[in-house]
Amino acid sequence: MSFKATVLTLYPEMFPGPLGISLAGRALEAGAWSMEAVQIRDFAADKHRTVDDTPAGGGAGMVLKVDVLAAAIDHARGLNPDAPVLTMTPRGRPLDQARVRELASGPGAIVLCGRFEGFDERIFEGRDVEEVSVGDIVLSGGEPAALMLLDACIRLLPGVMGAASSGVEESFENGLLEYPHFTRPAIWEGRTIPEVLRSGDHAKIAAWRKRRSEDDTRLRRPDLWERHGDVRGQPASGARHDDEGTGT
Numbered sequence: 001m002s003f004k005a006t007v008l009t010l011y012p013e014m015f016p017g018p019l020g021i022s023l024a025g026r027a028l029e030a031g032a033w034s035m036e037a038v039q040i041r042d043f044a045a046d047k048h049r050t051v052d053d054t055p056a057g058g059g060a061g062m063v064l065k066v067d068v069l070a071a072a073i074d075h076a077r078g079l080n081p082d083a084p085v086l087t088m089t090p091r092g093r094p095l096d097q098a099r100v101r102e103l104a105s106g107p108g109a110i111v112l113c114g115r116f117e118g119f120d121e122r123i124f125e126g127r128d129v130e131e132v133s134v135g136d137i138v139l140s141g142g143e144p145a146a147l148m149l150l151d152a153c154i155r156l157l158p159g160v161m162g163a164a165s166s167g168v169e170e171s172f173e174n175g176l177l178e179y180p181h182f183t184r185p186a187i188w189e190g191r192t193i194p195e196v197l198r199s200g201d202h203a204k205i206a207a208w209r210k211r212r213s214e215d216d217t218r219l220r221r222p223d224l225w226e227r228h229g230d231v232r233g234q235p236a237s238g239a240r241h242d243d244e245g246t247g248t
């Protein structure tokens, strides 16, 4: 059984969108995953197919109706019974690679995309949904967030990325940012590739990469470094990249 994505959206034409090309697109064609975009409007009860209404208490914008959302979720659960329902919202739990891995190893995901001001709050009480944020930013709709989440899951599915997909050294997989990469030419605008990477000494290369990964995490993402407590206490001098060869 392959990963199944069911997206609830007012804009089903946005899917698979970018997930229909390149690695994800080939994997879709090959059946490594499947997807269905469900039009939320199909679950509107009135003849005008109304999905939103003005906010109780007044104010700007429109709110997605709870009865319509519930009917759409219930329908999606029928299509994809074992998958968790993920609701895209800026106040949700920030998506991270650990959650992406869990999702990718499961049966799939039902992804609910908001629009306008968002959802009637009662949907979070009335249905078992997980609120997910893709960052401290406000999008105009949940669709780009859903594409992001699904892209991150799909690249981890067996066979999608081939040998490159083991991913154990990639950013966030071990709680650290990845080390930097270089490729030919050896000299570009006077900037060289670090000598150690051309040494052929695999132990030295691995040590350099580990140190750069730790240094970069500490300098760029102190929050990640804080959580990565077990490698703390490394010498602070590691923050200087003397052997990088790219600076002046």
Ligand code: SAH
Binding pocket: 087, 088, 089, 090, 091, 112, 113, 114, 115, 116, 117, 118, 119, 132, 133, 134, 135, 136, 137, 138, 139, 140, 141, 142, 143, 145
């Ligand atoms: N009024 C809301 C923003 C609504 S944006 C607020 O202030 O929090 C409209 C829709 O875009 C949301 O319902 C949600 O589905 C989606 N969205 C916007 N930003 C998002 C984010 N950072 N992560 C996930 N979904 C987001």
